Amino acid sequence: MSTSFIYLDNAATTRTAPEVVDYMLPYFGEEYGNPSTVYGLGGRAKKAVRMSRDIIAKAINASSEEIFFTSGGTESDNWALIGAAEMLKDKGNHIITTSIEHHAVLENCEYLRNNGYEITYIQPDNTGRIDPEAIKKAIRPETILISVMMANNEIGIIEPVAKIGAIARDNGILFHTDAVQAFGHIAIDVDAMNIDMLSASGHKLNGPKGIGFLYIRQGIKMDAYIRGGGQERRRRSGTENVPGIAGFGKATELAIDNMETEQSRITELKNHMAERILAEIPGAVINGGIGDEYLPGILNVRFDGKQSETTMIMLDMQNIYCSAGSACSTGSIDVSHVLKAIGISDSDAQTSLRFSIGRYNTLAEIDMAVDALSGIMNGRR
Secondary structure (H helix, E strand, O other): OOOOOEEOEOOOOOOOOHHHHHHHHHHOOOOOOOOOOOOHHHHHHHHHHHHHHHHHHHHOOOOHHHEEEEOOHHHHHHHHHHHHHHHOOOOOOEEEEEOOOOHHHHHHHHHHHOOOOEEEEEOOOOOOOOOHHHHHHHOOOOEEEEEOOOEOOOOOEEOOHHHHHHHHHHOOOEEEEEOOOOEOOEOOOOOOOOOOEEEEEHHHOOOOOOOEEEEEOOOOOOOOOEOOOOOOOOOEOOOOOHHHHHHHHHHHHHHHHOHHHHHHHHHHHHHHHHHHHHHHOOOOEEOOOOOOOEOOOEEEEEOOOOOHHHHHHHHHOOOEEOEOOOHHHOOOOOOOHHHHHOOOOHHHHOOEEEEEOOOOOOHHHHHHHHHHHHHHHOOOO
């Protein structure tokens, strides 16, 4: 579908797929029933929720009873960290995470630190990879939770969560992963990866905004996160967002069905973009890397002496959209904590741009974006 702009910020959010929009529409109109009611209209809404729960559970090799719908990844991260800490406070007060987590994890860890918990932040290497052995060495008798993201939202590194999960399992410690960037883009198996809790969000895989889920392995007895009407098996009360849940299920189905093809196609686009940038723009350097250990669609590049904010404005003037890091830090003058953690100086981090390629990007768009970028960097525009 043609547009008047080139959108290369799919790690921030994605366009809701037309198939998903069409699937959601009846639940805004004639199928507007409340799933908690017993008559037919409510029953059809309840069925839509159940179908999406089944689709999502199957996508990560979980059971439907382990999927709890939330408002998105941030809420899921909040629930996982605060819920686990409260549940296990009599066992210990130590949590292990990493310095490159999303702020939804980092700020909850800071909140817990201010309330008597001890937090260990594991540093990555210069590619962004977290060493499972560093996690293992940080474990103490009072360690109750390990939280490591599956894939980083700024540089795209895919972390060795299966190995980290195995370490947690061997030591009787809960393991949570923020899979917001990974879900729907790479294969996930909560059993094979030894995952106890997993966060995901609909709008990162061409689904609607305002809907996510938290996977909680059966047997983990966390208290209710929101109390009230008893929805989500009495753990997260509130009338269900039926259109959002239905759309999330449809988006998941589309993503899983097309994952292998899209991985290959998007990787080719990313590699093509990287090759052209490195060949045509002197001083350009990839932050992290672009190999198989990175998500197909994320490319983070720094440009010698060119401030990212200025470059983004110049690209915006040509209707080309990218970002200088995570969407949640847009407008902030703070240097990316992820780039700093992998050893990039403040000055270099301030010249870095993130291009994230998605389902609706084409080779022609990539070439037009690189043409514009090359023109800016080489002083032609």
